[in-house]
Amino acid sequence: MVYKSNPPKPNPPKSNPPKSNELPTSNSSHGFFPKVSVVIPIYNGEEDLQELIACLLAQTYPKEQVEYLLVDNNSSDRTLTCLQTAAEHCPITIRPLREVQIQSSYAARNTGIRAASGEIVVFTDADCRPQPQWLEALVQDFVKPNVVMVAGEIAALKSKTFLERFADRQETLSQKHTLANKFCPYGQTANLAIRRLVLEKVGLFRPYLTTGGDADICWRIQKEGIGSLEFAANAVVQHRHRATFDELASQWRRYGRSNRYLHELYGIDLMRAITFQECCFRLIRWIVKEVPKFSFKAILGKASLIDILTTPIGLFTARARYYGQMEAKLPEKAKIIDWL
Structure with a gap:
């Protein structure tokens, strides 16, 4: 049996953990506590x-x-x-x-x-x-x-x-x-x-x-x-x-390298290329359609700057991931599995 369905979104906790050396105790008197x-x-x-x-x-x-x-x-x-x-x-x-x-x-x-x-x-x-x-x-x-x-x-x-x-x-x-x-x-x-x-x-x-x-x-x-x-x-x-954008690009390039390595190990699909022409088309559509739409919503308090800039940032991360994928090659040593 393998988990296949989309998991529910958790409610992120709002409180910060204590910083003292006091140890909390479990709320469960009948919990399962293996080593x-x-x-x-x-x-x-x-x-x-x-x-x-x-x-x-x-x-x-x-x-x-x-x-x-x-x-x-x-x-x-x-x-x-x-x-x-x-x-x-x-x-x-x-x-x-x-x-x-x-x-x-x-x-x-x-x-x-x-x-x-x-x-x-x-x-x-x-x-x-x-x-x-x-x-x-x-x-x-x-x-x-x-x-x-x-x-x-x-x-x-x-x-x-x-x-x-x-x-x-x-x-x-x-x-x-x-x-x-x-x-x-x-x-x-x-x-x-x-x-x-x-x-x-x-x-x-x-x-x-x-x-x-x-x-x-x-x-x-x-x-x-x-x-x-x-x-x-x-x-x-x-x-x-x-x-920062540098950190974001580094993160998505690493995702791209992971794609390449797993492709070489398992044959998974690689991310398709996003061409310069496709980028231009999507940016023009963003300027003509999305910017006016979300700007109007922002005036009404129903959208934010994030909504307005989702498309160009998404293109930025997609290109970074693609470049990471294209630059990577799985080293022979990386195929080695360690054993206990």
């Missing part, structure tokens, strides 16, 4: 660590049933020192690890998996902000033996710039897009849990892959027909959107 290992790869994440660890401290999951494996991926800032300090002083189990041989978040995740002792391995990222009920909500579906993967929702942090508000409107980060992938559903590693037993059977991440590894591991698991991928809408992590 869990949370793996978080970190590269130059010093600025994110304080908020990240505050979010981990705020988790309602029983602290004796979870370990946090924070893997420094050869950072050049004070990430490792900060991790070691947190491990010494926090009332939760934080295990600082290092991956210095391969510069890839997937290699760092593999290092965490190898050191993990939990029966469920959970993944998120250093720039994510897990909400207090996140871990507890994420693992509940594993009470069903046929469930081998669970994806939680990824909501946006409060938007500060116009581009962040645009991406929020488009729900760029939401798992509902990846879970509805026409080739095969998958969950992004910003919010994903997998049974360790399954990783023993199908292997770990491809350590030399730099993007697309979340789709790859989910597809390998589903290809084996081992069990189902479920969606936990209430297991929410928040993530920041790209704030």
